[in-house]
Amino acid sequence: LPSRDHQVERMWDSSWRPLTLQYLRDCRAIRAMLYVHDIRWKISYMIRDFLRDVEETGVPVLLVLSKDDKLLVEAENMGTTQHELRTKMSNAVFRALSYQGVHIHYSCDNSLPFSRNARRQIL
Numbered sequence: 001l002p003s004r005d006h007q008v009e010r011m012w013d014s015s016w017r018p019l020t021l022q023y024l025r026d027c028r029a030i031r032a033m034l035y036v037h038d039i040r041w042k043i044s045y046m047i048r049d050f051l052r053d054v055e056e057t058g059v060p061v062l063l064v065l066s067k068d069d070k071l072l073v074e075a076e077n078m079g080t081t082q083h084e085l086r087t088k089m090s091n092a093v094f095r096a097l098s099y100q101g102v103h104i105h106y107s108c109d110n111s112l113p114f115s116r117n118a119r120r121q122i123l
Contacts (some may be wrong), residue, residue: 009046017050024057036064039071039089039105043096051097063103065090070107 024030033054037047051061068086075085086105093099 012046021053021057024054024059030059032060032062034062034064036066036106037093038067039065039086039093040067040074043093048097051099061099061101063093063097063099063101065093065103065105066107068105068107 024033035051037043054061068082071085071089072082075082078085090103090105094103
């Protein structure tokens with residue numbers, strides 16, 4: 001949860017995190033949790049700790065890596081392909097989380113009507 005003044009971090013630690021974990025422990029209907037992560041961002045200790053706690057509840061975590069479409073310009077600036085950069089960044093996320101579960105890559109182009117519609121359906 002990005003925050004320059006750490007207000008969101010304090011709210012997360014004091015209220016949202018305990019509430020979320022309690023819900024995951026108590027709600028038997030939950031089959032899995034989707035964790036959507038911007039592939040360009042590093043994994044923070046807060047994310048790593050939270051996902052570890054989620055897995056301890058017995059709820060599997062499905063990783064959704066988003067913003068792949070934003071890698072094209074960065075890849076060109078680095079002199080590599082978008083696919084190579086996506087693979088490198090994905091592996092960094094997997095290593096940081098010690099993640100070996102199911103993952104997908106998701107991105108959409110909001111300038112295209114069918115992409116906006118697909119985004120609404122997935123959310």
